Amino acid sequence: MKLTDLTARQIRYYEEQGLVIPKRNEGNRRMYSLNDIDRLLEIKDYLTDGINMAGIKAIYEQHEREAEARKREMNARLTDSDVRRILHDEFMNVSGLNRKPEQGLHSQHPFV
DNA sequence: GTTCTTACA
DNA sequence: TGTAAGAA
Numbered sequence: 001m002k003l004t005d006l007t008a009r010q011i012r013y014y015e016e017q018g019l020v021i022p023k024r025n026e027g028n029r030r031m032y033s034l035n036d037i038d039r040l041l042e043i044k045d046y047l048t049d050g051i052n053m054a055g056i057k058a059i060y061e062q063h064e065r066e067a068e069a070r071k072r073e074m075n076a077r078l079t080d081s082d083v084r085r086i087l088h089d090e091f092m093n094v095s096g097l098n099r100k101p102e103q104g105l106h107s108q109h110p111f112v
Numbered sequence: 113g114t115t116c117t118t119a120c121a
Numbered sequence: 122t123g124t125a126a127g128a129a
Contacts, residue, residue: 008115009122028129029115 004040014043017053019060 001008014020015030020039022030032040046056 007122009124012116013122027115 003037004044006040006044011040014040017057019043019056 001011004011011020015022020032020036020043022032022036025031043056046059051059
């Protein structure tokens with residue numbers, strides 16, 4: 001309340017709307033992280049700019065879609081580089097070139 | 113004495 | 122959104 005100048009009522013309402021989800025301590029008291037505080041200030045700004053609850057929800061839902069897309073993209077890249085490395089190592093083993101002492105004919109990669 | 117939930121205006 | 126009531 002002190003950090004955001006929002007009333008307890010407002011903060012709890014935003015939580016009710018799923019805009020912030022503070023952790024609870026053993027006594028069921030809300031424990032706000034720095035990110036939670038940031039989120040509350042951001043919500044306050046949006047409201048000041050005339051955006052309503054539905055609009056703010058839409059904004060964060062869009063953020064979630066983007067985050068989800070980035071996550072899938074990252075997994076795809078890691079998989080591709082893994083495949084590239086695995087095939088490269090395998091090629092070096094089969095050709096007998098640059099074979100490291102501890103490497104056998106068959107790699108220990110789970111996918112090859 | 114404070115926070116939590118639920119409910120009413 | 123503010124406030125009341127009862128539990129925690």
